[in-house]
Structure formats: structure tokens, C-alpha cells
Amino acid sequence: MITSKTQLVGLFGHPVHHSQSPVMHNAAFAAIHLPFAYAAFDVAPDALGEAVKGIRALSLRGVNVTIPHKVAIVPLLDEIDPLAKRIGAVNTVVNENGRLIGYNTDGNGYVRSLLEETNIRLTNQVVVMIGAGGAARAVACTLAEHGVKEIRIVNRSREKAQMLAELLSSSVSTSVIDPQQAGEAISDASLLINTTSIGMYPHVEEMPVAAEWLRPDLVVSDLIYNPLETKLLQTAKALGAKTHSGVGMFINQGALAFELWTGRSAPTELMRETVLRQLQHGGT
Template sequence: MKKLFGVIGAPIAHSMSPVMHNSAFAALNVDGYYHPFHIQPDDLADAVKGMKAIGVEGFNVTIPHKTAIIPLLDKIDPLAEAIGAVNTVVREEDQWVGYNTDGLGYVRALREEYPGVLDDQHVLVIGAGGAARAIFYTLASEGISRITLANRTPEKAKAMIEACPYEVEGAVWSLEEAEEKLAEYDVIIQTTSIGMAPKVEEMPIALDHLKAMAFMSDIIYNPLETKLLQEAKKQGAYTQNGLKMFVYQGALAFEKWTGIFPDVQQMENVVLQQLGGKRC
């Protein structure tokens, strides 16, 4: 009998995770199957109990359950606890243990593509939601401390910095202030949903003051190249979309479940094929 894995969320039909993970199981001859479970918020507690009862070995967690699931788990990893969100659950000695591979996946992808030494660079993170928190705290946990947050409501960004358990030299700007100070930053990380399909013509900030040869990263991967990345590329910036973050967070979850780190290139190719696109 195949070992059962999955992802829980609402909605969930759009998820690329099943095809990505099932292709990895097949490529590695792992006897596993990954299934999407549509779970409404009111059913979350019953679902977590039920998944243990039917022998699920591990699962991913997506919107809207990443925070709500925490009190339903037996243990939580310190980084996931600091972030306040779980995206990966592993069965360890019949206990559910929660992790967050979103931030780790992002930083792994960033380090792979950034054309230089990342640790001393001045980083601007746009947004203060769950993805921003995961990325900000993971960067800080790895010693990247010069991180500024820009958000439509600066108070939310300030609270996020104040709650960070890792040492940071973080400032907080409004989006308008960030636009004016953009030339100060080597790496800009866009973490909001602005620019995602179908509103593909939107941008979170103007790029008039973008530094030459800056690195512009957008965690969106549908479309594969947002208007923000298109405009940044026109100004000579290096650009990165969110596809590798998605692949790496999945690969890190796969490793926690199986002990095997999969072929991320193969996983990326599968997702690209599903999206009907090509690398930017």
C-alpha cells in the first residue's frame, strides 16, 4: 500500500503541489501518493485527527489553515513558531510536528540565483503578510540582518519587526517612502499578491529610483513574469520569480517526509509544464 501524503486548504483544486510531488515520487521510485484535501475551516480539527487515523505520513498546509493548525499539532519547530505559521506537517513517532519551509525555500532559491554574496546586502521586503513574515524571519535567522520592511500600513510592519526573535537592523517605510529610497537597496523582495493573475498590470511600487544591477525578486509565479519584473528587467536589474521558492519549499517538505532531497530541476520542469510557460 502506498504511503499517503497530501495538502489541505480551501480552495485547493488549483494547487500545483500534487503533480509536483507525485512526479517526484515516481522519479525516485518512492511508493507514495500525494492527494489534495479540500478542508473548510470549521472541519480542520476533525481533518487533522482523521488524517492521523487513516495513516497519512505527512501533509502540506495552505490558505487558510497555516496559523489555525498550530494548536492542533503535537509539536512545532522553533522557526515555524516564530513565524506563526506552519506549511508542512510530519508524522514523527505518531505525533504531528509542524514546520515552515516557505521561508527556507525562498532563501534557498534566492541564494541559488543571487549573483553575489547575499549576507552583507541591504534588503527591502515589500509586504507584511504571512509570506513576508516567513521570508523576513528566515533571512534574519540566517544572519542577514539589514532588512527593511515596506507596507501599506507601516504599523503592521513595525509589529512584525518588534516580534522577530532574531537580530535585525530593520527600518519600516510606507510604500511611498520605499519608492523614494529604492536606490539604497541591493535586493528587493515583493511578497504581496499585487500583480498576480488576473490583475497582471498592477505593481506594488514604482521603480523610478531602482538601483542599477539591483536584484528584484517577486514571489508570484502566475504569471511567471509580473509587470514588476518586466519593468525591473528593462532597467537592468536581475530578476527572479516565485517558481523556485515554490519548488524548494516543496522539496524541503518532501525531504522531511522521506529523508530524500528530490531533484528540484525535475520538479520545476513539471510545474512549468503545468503552467504552460517557459523560464524567464
């Protein structure tokens, strides 16, 4: 029940009707009896500045930020956490008495779920990353901080891949791979990560790499969580490869945001069950 003591948090994005965040967070708040409520706000790009002012005006405790606002919101905030500054994007804002602080929990959410689900040792990993967008930046920067051995970036736009490689080059051995050479790059890699939308609902038959490039000893990770198991992951699993879907990243980035807003440990398993139930019943 929402009362005058309820603290409001939410989501800024465009569109937001498909998001699982409200049902996931509201279930988590209810489970541990926290006086919080989460709402999704469809914020058009030209209204972002006014929406950020609204965080202060309405005393929201904070917001999640999704496409297309993760980069655009950065100059509108009072302070940016060092990792978010390096990534160049914010996905969580915390309102500390009118001072808005931006964080990026995407990368740490990804790494937390990858380790939970695969038990790999990050310092041994030679990574091939498909894509060089915002999600790729968050994941790559965080993997570099955790000491992976090498990151190879495959992207249609070489310029975008080069920008990401330059960002990473001071902390990890990095190279830009032409899409035509992707198979060769994957042949001696240990971890393949798809950060693109290839294979996402409704285009569920698409794959970002050729099936013959996959092997049983390759860990295959896909940031997509709808469908729960993409064609890429189905194909890799059929070969005997270890796979990792985007559901864990989504849940863990949300759990980290929950902890920033509330100062309490998030009920991660309940959040996972809530999201899986929604997705299995046709939610997007």
C-alpha cells in the same frame, strides 16, 4: 499505482483546485520509485480540527498547509519546529507515529532558490520587503537567520509591519517604512522583495512599486509564480536588474517538505520542469 503499502501525503487549503503541488510531488515520487501518493484536500476553516485528526486516523505521512490554515493549524499540532514557532506559521506537517510535528519550509525554500538563481551574498544585503503577511514573516525570519544587514518593511497596515519588525528586531536591524517613503527606502537598498499578491494573475498589469524606483544594480525578487514573470520582474529585467521569481521558492519549499516526509533527496530539477510545463500550458 496505489497499493496497501502506499503512503499518502497531501495538501490542506481552501481553495486548493489551483495548486501545482499534487502534480509536482507525484511526478517526483514516481521518478525515484517511492510508494507515495499526494492528494489535495479542500478543507474549510471550520473543518480544520477534524482534518488534523484525520491525519492520525488515516495514517497520512504528512501534509502541506496553505492559505488560510498556516497559522490556525499551529495549536492543533503536538510539536512545532523552532523556526516555524518563530514565524508563527506552519506549511508542512510530518506524522511521526501519530505525533504531528509542524515545520515551515517557505523561508528556507525562498533563500535556497534566491542563492541558486542570483549568487548574491546575503550578509551584504539591505532588503526592502513589500508586505508583512505570512509569506513575508517566513522570508524575513529566514533572511535574518542568514545574517542580512538590514530589513525595511513597507506595508499598508503600519500595525502589521510593526509586529513583524518587533519579531525581527533582536536579530537584524529593522525599520517600518511608510508606503509614501518607499521610493526613498529602495534608493539605497540592494534587494527588493515583493511578498504581496500585487501583479498575480489575473491582475498582471499591476506593480507593487513605481517603475522609476527600480535600478540596474537592484536585485528584484517576487514571490508570485503565476505569471512566471510579473510586470515588476519584466520592468526590472528591461533595466538590466537581476531578477528572481516565485517559482524557485515554490519548488524548493516543496522539495524540503518531500525530504522531511521521505528522508530522501528530492529530484528538484524534475519538480521544476513539471511545474514550469504546467504553468506554461495554462495551469495555475
